[in-house]
Amino acid sequence: QSVLTQPPSVSGAPGQRITISCTGSSSNIGAGYDVHWYQQLPGTAPKLLIYDNTNRPSGVPDRFSGSKSGTSASLAITGLQAEDEADYYCQSYDSGLVRVFGGGTKLTVL
């Protein structure tokens, strides 16, 4: 069982907006640690998508955005495209500076 909780799956039609939640606790997100998001396309390595809650690395489209509030964080994808179909993971620190991931969310583009 993952320390950070994500919905196992979400889906949306092309062009729609979806959000993926990441719920933690007072020992990780609620303690003020930043949340980061990764995209893992089928058969490939994870790729950094959002860092420090809201920031996009160079090359990541602005269709992807992140937010954080209290003990939770969210990833939003607008203008959904077929190429966005992937697994998405949130990540943060936990007490003792252990890195923790969410269980992952499989995004299906209908």
Add this chain to the structure above:
Amino acid sequence: EVRLVESGGGLVQPGGSLRLSCAASGFSFRDYGMHWVRKVPGEGLVWVSHINSDGSITTYADSVKGRFTISRDNIKNTLYVQVNSLRADDTAVYYCAREYSAAAGYFDFWGQGTRVTVSS
């Protein structure tokens, strides 16, 4: 261009050992903390271990503590993890990942992974 290339995976019997390697290029390896992260089939990513830039500090997930040993060679620009007493639930793809900075705590580059299968 930053490159991380893992090797050393394979099929091993329960109780066996492997040494996984991650060859780094395209950046100053000695300046970055490095991690191992694994993906179990059908499950999510799980952080395994971390080593700081000069190798003086290591941390492990509870599930591998005492069985895995992370190390690095800053001359050869290579990260290692010695995995001993392997169990079926260690079956996974093992990724090495670069930590952007100790303060930041996120992984900005990942290797393509090496598969470890523990089975008799």
